[in-house]
Each structure stands twice: as structure tokens, then as C-alpha cells.
Amino acid sequence: MTTNIPLRLAIIGGGPAGLMAAEAACAAGIAVDLYDAMGSVGRKFLLAGKGGLNLTHGESFAAFVARYGARREEVACWLRAFDADALRTWARGLGVETFVGSSGRVFPADMKAAPLLRRWLHRLRAGGVAFHMHHRWLGWRADGALRFATPDGERAIAADATVLALGGASWPKLGSDGTWVAPLRAMGVDLAPLQSANCGFEIGWSEHLRSRFAGAPLKAVAAHWVDRHGVAQVRQGECVLSEYGIEGSLVYAIGADLRERIAQDGQAMLHLDLAPGVAQAALAERLAAPRGKHSLGDWLRRRAHLDAAKCALVFEATDKSALADPAALAARIKALPLTLRAPRPLAEAISTAGGVRLEALDERLMLRALPGTFCAGEMLDWEAPTGGYLLTACFASGLLAGRGAAGWLTASRRS
Secondary structure, eight states: OGGGSOOEEEEEOOSHHHHHHHHHHHHTTOEEEEEOSSSSSOHHHHHHTTTOOOOEEOSOHHHHHHTTGGGHHHHHHHHHHSOHHHHHHHHHHTTOOEEEOTTSEEEETTOOSHHHHHHHHHHHHHTTOEEEOSOEEEEEOTTSOEEEEETTEEEEEOOSEEEEOOOOSSSGGGTOOOTTHHHHHHTTOOEEEEEEESOOEEOOOOHHHHHHHTTOEEEEEEEEEEOTTSOEEEEEEEEEEOSSEEESHHHHHHHHHHHHHHHHHSSEEEEEESOTTSOHHHHHHHHTSOOTTOOHHHHHHHHSOOOHHHHHHHHHTOOHHHHTOHHHHHHHHHSEEEEEOEEOOGGGSSEEEEEEOGGGBOTTSBBTTSTTEEEOGGGBSOOOOTTTHHHHHHHHHHHHHHHHHHHHHHHHHHO
16 A cells, blocks of 8 residues: 555755754654765865864853844754754764853864764664665756756656755865755745855955965954944954965854855945953053064064064054054054955855845744755854854754654645
8 A cells, every 4th residue: 555655755965964864863753865966975074174073152041042143043943943052962862961061162072073974874874774875966957856866867856855964065075065056946936145254355466465374363362343234343262364365263253244244335344353351552652662673563562562463553554653653553453454355255254154044934934835845954054163062953854854854744635
């Protein structure tokens, strides 16, 4: 009888969202086939763990969800089903203990991604998930079958439901290339343009600064900027000078506002406080002391405690008259102006903004325009800074989509 034929779910994409969707659907008794364009799954996940896998973050739920900016309310719904604590419990179930670092970030005890991924894949295979590598999704045939490009030519595969977890468009060499945009748009799915997130910004340094200080860290600085709503903001952290401009965790945390400001005005103004622990008046008083035979660079190091990279920035962005005036120089150190011209290209970004608009999905993450097709992970229109927030939301959305697909399949059989 047809009721004895297993319900089959096709999951396209083998990153954390796709793998978690497979686990959730498998637990609900659904037969799962997972397809990926690459020769192995989890490639971006492994790259993320190269310097120590930052799985999630240990801060409070309210602070955690605030990291998702304009989409905080929607992502909060995902995280209520699978939050940071649930992710740590899940990892423990794979035999991977975690710890909270001094920054609040959560890491596996051994700091590595590969052991966790190996154990996870072993459990998924033992649970019946079938993996199909070198299957690049091309869209749908007229009869609704899924089209795949394979080394043996194009294949058409019928599935009872589908979860798309195809990633964004950053790091295309690892499989996330954004080619899913065209087939989804052709089916009438509402998409937000893909943009760079967690990326550096171009400034246009002098040859001196570019050649001498590219790669230098800027530690203990405070960023001042105007957000997308026109409200002045400040945040302390660390960033890095690069050959093209500036990058690093502080920049990533405020990057969405900077990107939106550039889109609106053609540029974004960022002011850096290079000495956030010192009041401007006190700094001016220190700098006004007789300098004697000390060079200005040496004086800045001695009196303002600026390292060589910060000194280079001061010289880069300050005219001679201000350099000669202690009060003006102190003001410049406390609010060094940087004009950001553009975000770096999408292929260089850590993650992607834009994608399938959340309004195009129901609460199960099923596409309203395509019943039986669910979406999860970075291909959805949300973004977050680095720090474990990206991975946690990918896991959570994958779980929701997998459960949603299983529930939809079960209900459709009953009807």
C-alpha cells in the first residue's frame, strides 16, 4: 500500500543548517537524502574552526538576540527552540564538551571543528541519512522534480518535500556561491539582494601606511558612528588595519550600519577613539608638556600611550597645524575620522546579508509560494556579527526547518 512507502525529504546543502535539518527530520521518522555540490559536507564549518571553533556565545538570551539587529524578533523565535545552552547540550551528546572563554565565546574543549563534525556525520549515517555528494542543485523541472548537475550528467530526483540550506554567497570556493538566487526568483520567491556581512571596509590609505602597517592590530579602541536610524552609537573593541582599509571584530559588529550608510550616502564616517581610557582634557594636558628633543611619534607613545600603528593613523588623518596644537591633537586622537568608501566584495566576506525574505516563509520556515519547500541557514535574510551568533542561528533554523518539513509531510499523508 502507498501508505507504507517511506516519506522522503531532500535536503540540499551540507552545512550546519542542512545537517541539523536532517537530524530533526530523521528523528521524526522521515527518510532523508542530503545533497551537496562539494565532495564532502561542512567545508565552511571546518574553515570556521581552523583557528578555534566558536560554536556560540555565553551571554544572556536578551543580549544574544539583540545581535541580530533588524531581524532580532524573528531569530528569537528560532532560538527559543534551540538556543546557546541547547547547542552546548547537543554538542555534549556527541561527546564534545565546551567551555566559555574570557570573551564570552563558547568553544569545544579541544577547540577543533573536525572531531565534532566526524561524530555528527557518524550519528546521521547511523540514523539513516543518505549523503549524495557532487550534486549541484539547478532548480526544478516542470513536473516539480529537483534538477542536479552531477559528474555523470544531469539528474532529476523526486522528493516529497525539500529543505534548501544552500548558504549565502561568501566563500564560493567552499560551495556557497549564491547560484540558488535565479531558480528561486524564477519561482516567484521574494529575495533581498545578497550583500557582504562581517567584512572589511575600504578606506584608501597612503602608500606608507599600507606598506608598513597592513595587518597591524588596533587594540582597545572605541568606534563612534551613526546607525541606520540616525542615532549616534559607540562600541569598544579591537580591529585590524588592512591593505585596503579596516577589518576585524569591532568592524564586523557594526558593519550592517556602516554598509547601510554607504548605500544611502555613498560613504560612511567612522570615528575611532584611540585612547578610550583617557579623558580628552587630560590627554591634551599630557601632550602640552614640553617635548624637548623627543620626536612627535615618540611623544605620542610616551604621553598618549599609542603604539606604532595608532601613531601612524594619527599622522595619516591629521594635518600639520593640528599636530602642532596639543588640544587639537588630543581631539583628533579621541575622534580620529575615517571615511569608509565601500564594503569588501561578497566573495571575501565571512557571511552574507540578504537572501530569502523572512516574510516569504511561514513559522515553519516553509516558502509560502512553494508549499513543501523549506529554507534554513544563511540563505535567509538575516545577519549577525561573528562570535558564535551565525552558527547558532544556522543550527536553530535548520532544526526548525527539519521539524517543519517532517510535520508537513506527516500531515500531508494523513490528509
